[in-house]
Amino acid sequence: MSKLSIEAVGKLFPARGAAEPTRALTPTTLAIADNDFITILGPSGCGKSTLLRIVAGLETASEGRVLLDGQPVTGPGADRGMVFQSYTLFPWLTIIENIAFGLRERGVSERERLEVARKWAERVGLKGFENHYPKQLSGGMQQRTAIARALANDPKILLLDEPFGALDNQTRALMQEMLLGIWEREQKTVMFVTHDVEEAIFMASRVVVMSARPGRIKADIAVDLPHPRPYTIKTSAAFVALKERLVEEIRVEVVGAH
Amino acid sequence: MKPLQPVTAQARVTYGIGFFVLFVAAWAVATLGGFVPKLFLASPITMVEEGWSLMTKHGFAFDIAITIWRVVGGFILAAALALPLGILMGAYKPVEAFFEPFVSFARYLPASAFIPLLILWAGIGETQKLLVIFIGSFFQLVLMIAVAVGGVRRDLVDAAYTLGSSDGSVVTRVLLPNAAPEIAEILRMVLGWAWTYVIVAELIGSSSGIGHMITDSQALLNTGQIIFGIIIIGLIGLISDFLFKWANQHLFPWAAK
Ligand SMILES: Nc1ncnc2c1ncn2[C@@H]1O[C@H](COP(=O)(O)OP(=O)(O)OP(=O)(O)O)[C@@H](O)[C@H]1O
Ligand SMILES: [Mg+2]
Numbered sequence: 004m005s006k007l008s009i010e011a012v013g014k015l016f017p018a019r020g021a022a023e024p025t026r027a028l029t030p031t032t033l034a035i036a037d038n039d040f041i042t043i044l045g046p047s048g049c050g051k052s053t054l055l056r057i058v059a060g061l062e063t064a065s066e067g068r069v070l071l072d073g074q075p076v077t078g079p080g081a082d083r084g085m086v087f088q089s090y091t092l093f094p095w096l097t098i099i100e101n102i103a104f105g106l107r108e109r110g111v112s113e114r115e116r117l118e119v120a121r122k123w124a125e126r127v128g129l130k131g132f133e134n135h136y137p138k139q140l141s142g143g144m145q146q147r148t149a150i151a152r153a154l155a156n157d158p159k160i161l162l163l164d165e166p167f168g169a170l171d172n173q174t175r176a177l178m179q180e181m182l183l184g185i186w187e188r189e190q191k192t193v194m195f196v197t198h199d200v201e202e203a204i205f206m207a208s209r210v211v212v213m214s215a216r217p218g219r220i221k222a223d224i225a226v227d228l229p230h231p232r233p234y235t236i237k238t239s240a241a242f243v244a245l246k247e248r249l250v251e252e253i254r255v256e257v258v259g260a261h
Numbered sequence: 262m263k264p265l266q267p268v269t270a271q272a273r274v275t276y277g278i279g280f281f282v283l284f285v286a287a288w289a290v291a292t293l294g295g296f297v298p299k300l301f302l303a304s305p306i307t308m309v310e311e312g313w314s315l316m317t318k319h320g321f322a323f324d325i326a327i328t329i330w331r332v333v334g335g336f337i338l339a340a341a342l343a344l345p346l347g348i349l350m351g352a353y354k355p356v357e358a359f360f361e362p363f364v365s366f367a368r369y370l371p372a373s374a375f376i377p378l379l380i381l382w383a384g385i386g387e388t389q390k391l392l393v394i395f396i397g398s399f400f401q402l403v404l405m406i407a408v409a410v411g412g413v414r415r416d417l418v419d420a421a422y423t424l425g426s427s428d429g430s431v432v433t434r435v436l437l438p439n440a441a442p443e444i445a446e447i448l449r450m451v452l453g454w455a456w457t458y459v460i461v462a463e464l465i466g467s468s469s470g471i472g473h474m475i476t477d478s479q480a481l482l483n484t485g486q487i488i489f490g491i492i493i494i495g496l497i498g499l500i501s502d503f504l505f506k507w508a509n510q511h512l513f514p515w516a517a518k
Contacts, residue, residue: 060422087420093439094439104421109425
């Protein structure tokens with residue numbers, strides 16, 4: 004049985020005033036196996052965020068349903084951790100308190116909370132910044148914290164919506180390696196949205212390509228590159244071949260949308 | 262000068278004091294130089310003399326204390342009720358839909374126009390003074406607090422939900438801490454307005470307080486005392502403002518610009 008099954012999930016945003024209703028997502032079916040790292044690749048506006056938000060329970064599907072471990076998703080919950088593109092750390096909490104936020108919601112004792120939060124701060128490379136406030140940190144560090152905050156909750160699945168979209172290339176590459184390293188060690192089910200082809204291949208065990216709006220799945224490609232994946236793999240022949248194929252898939256969509 | 266270029270802390274203090282000095286100097290020239298008749302405007306020196314005699318001979322310190330008590334009492338009463346209502350309105354849209362139109366209407370009712378009515382209802386005692394301040398600040402506070410609480414970033418709320426927050430804890434652990442610095446700022450501002458209401462209330466029907474002293478002095482054409490009273494009000498406002506700012510900076514270090 005798959006970890007997460009998305010069964011004919013679609014989304015129609017209702018009309019607002021004179022505007023027509025928006026079809027953001029045509030009914031989409033997707034099954035994600037345990038410990039899979041799925042990246043979702045698609046042009047802007049194709050419904051990637053919408054799909055992820057439906058899985059998170061932040062948005063309700065207009066049709067279809069989402070099952071996590073066979074249980075239908077009815078609303079947001081700690082079993083599906085999410086990292087957003089915008090910086091969503093709580094500005095009034097320190098880094099360590101941010102990471103411990105979910106544990107506190109669950110009523111974990113303060114000692115245990117701090118222990119887990121410290122461990123995660125260290126794993127994402129934030130040692131020494133535990134007592135800083137978010138505004139004192141760079142964008143990359145804030146996203147590290149957001150990842151640690153989601154993982155400290157030990158969710159069944161981690162959802163990431165273009166988490167590195169606002170970062171510069173060097174930082175972005177470092178963050179990709181860090182997240183991949185965590186995934187290789189911890190074994191997590193991950194759904195990662197991006198519009199960067201290289202990022203999609205580097206991270207994924209499977210790349211799902213979506214068509215332009217209204218989005219639907221147009222290709223589902225397994226990435227058989229070995230693990231652990233060093234950064235240098237991006238220049239290997241297998242990687243480049245995959246990249247060429249995906250770039251073409253995406254290009255057709257973007258051109259078609261204009 | 263470059264737009265928005267900050268000044269050093271030292272220059273800021275020098276400039277700030279500089280204007281006070283200039284202001285008093287212009288006042289001294291106008292009065293001591295004989296450009297303005299003594300009857301209409303006392304000189305700074307007369308003002309200080311009159312102030313000294315008010316404090317030492319007429320027990321003005323007691324009036325000041327009474328006025329401060331009224332402002333603080335009425336304001337705390339208003340804040341104690343406005344906080345829960347404002348928070349509920351900011352967090353829960355049906356509550357807002359229920360109260361907001363009335364509160365918006367009530368906030369335009371001038372507190373001073375209620376004074377004759379309040380005298381009729383509550384006499385000229387302390388209750389009436391507290392009520393004037395209450396009416397003047399309560400509705401303003403409610404609306405501004407509701408806006409502050411409701412103005413939270415949507416994605417922070419989303420993040421909290423995905424971390425396992427319940428509806429209740431989104432209010433207590435996201436909406437409230439998020440709005441706290443702004444609420445503190447609102448309290449500071451509205452407290453300033455409360456000062457104008459108390460003086461008006463004391464001008465109209467009172468046997469004590471700064472406003473009462475000002476009406477008495479007017480009957481005696483003692484502009485020195487009137488100005489002294491006004492300056493005392495300004496000074497207290499300045500001090501309370503300063504205390505509020507200082508407290509906010511220490512309570513909410515994360516919000517400092
Ligand atoms: N709340 C909403 N109301 C109406 N339309 C919406 C709403 N949210 C999204 N949409 C529309 O749905 C479509 C898909 O949006 P979505 O944010 O899922 O795209 P995306 O693939 O994440 O794009 P991007 O790469 O730019 O983030 C867009 O056309 C958008 O305008
Ligand atoms: Mg998006």
